Amino acid sequence: MSTVLFTGYPGFLGSALLPLVLEKRPGTNALCVVQERFMPLAQKRLAEQTEEHPDLDGRVELVTGDITEPGLGMDRVTDDITEVFHLAAVYDLAVPSELAYRVNVEGTRHVLDLCWSLPGLKRLQYVSTCYVSGSHHGLFLEDQLDTGQTFQNHYEHTKFEAEQLVRNEIADGLPATIYRPGIVVGDSVTGETQKFDGPYFLLQFLMKQPKYAVVPRVADPDQVRFGLVPRDFVIGAIDQLSTMDVAVGKCYALADPKAPTVRELVETFCSLLDKEPVWMRVPLKFTQVLIGLPGVERLVGFPEESVAYFAHPTVYDTTNTVTDLEGTGVSCPHFADYAPIMIEYVKMHPDVSSAAMV
Known part of the structure; x- marks a missing residue:
């Protein structure tokens, strides 16, 4: 044994x-x-x-x-x-x-x-x-x-x-x-997750807003991949x-070999939420300082530490992963296919925390 x-x-x-x-x-x-x-x-x-x-x-x-x-x-x-x-x-x-x-x-x-x-x-x-x-x-x-x-x-x-x-x-x-x-993020079939962080902050931020949802543009949303x-x-x-x-x-x-750009991420969420994104150009550092002010983070529901990942400069090579998983039936699903499941899970489980297990 x-x-x-x-x-x-x-x-x-x-x-x-x-x-x-x-x-x-x-x-x-x-x-x-x-x-x-x-x-x-x-x-x-x-x-x-x-x-x-x-x-x-x-x-x-x-x-x-x-x-x-x-x-x-x-x-x-x-x-x-x-x-x-x-x-x-x-x-x-x-x-x-x-x-x-x-x-x-x-x-x-x-x-x-x-x-x-x-x-x-x-x-x-x-x-x-x-x-x-x-x-x-x-x-x-x-x-x-x-x-x-x-x-x-x-x-x-x-x-x-x-x-x-x-x-x-x-x-x-x-x-x-x-x-x-x-x-x-959560399971692509059930949506199950233990905590709402990362892209869930963006999703909840959009859900709180009216039809025309303001989205800070801290970097080129067509170049940055999430x-x-x-x-x-x-x-x-x-x-x-x-x-x-x-x-x-x-x-x-x-990683997702075809990870969505920030624009694709935002527009997919907005489309499923029946909202129109209104992009507002704001410098990254200014956005971080603003969110770091007393009470602002709690108001917008977006931690200062997460903002930088919407300006992340890196793209990830997945050659080893894709090559060695070929023929196993395991591959990363497209974001657009599981985004509706993410949204439904957030709506059905509003009490899930963003806290880590430490």
Whole structure:
């Protein structure tokens, strides 16, 4: 009997990925490292998933731990762990530096240390982010990392540092695969999501407005592409690639090869909401300062940290992803096809928070 170790359960991606991973690995169990404060939620989610997927029964063990501690804070580590899925991270654009570093960098360092101690390890599956690209202008290749870029926030910077750690260990012989999701939104079929952030801020901003909706133009909306991807594509891609030998040592940008421009994003939402966008040219820095004023962010419902992504200068190469997923049936759906589902989910679930699990 072999075991896969998971971090990031019961998070948005980890919860959905776990059943897929075990379905592809008969005779394998899962050990999920869960922070003590999230254990009740993890137990509840596992019970729900076991009811939906009876084959999970008896195959998932939840253990209290913390990636910010050596050994992930676990009392014991079994020698039968053959695979590690490291998804745990602070995904919050406003995260303080110290917390971001402790979780995203030191946490990854502890996972890497654990990996080297496992005699039967076949692979580390590491989830990074496309936004390690920071301020990089133009096409960002899957094989690139350090191009001299700067970063908008501590989330981007610490994920960059964490991926560098993983790449260093790959160079030293650690079998690993790196996955870089774009801005992950809800399921493209059900719309389900754990929090409303990123493009949901724009959607809610438009929904609050009258027929003619004002849209700040902080950059050329025909040139900037918004890199959103639905959760089911991301977990489907990781599920497929994690079993492929060709993926060892590779990095995959789990991004939309035909990501919508900001204009296409706005006009698609407006069309579905029966609104007309009125573009207003406003400098990016001015917009950020304005939203940062007391009470303004709460009024418009648009965090200062999110504005920069509507002027993001990077386009993501997806050659590895598209090539290695060919023939698997997994591909990124077109934004226009799942945009109506996003809108319907927001309308039906107005109480979903924008807060991250930290």
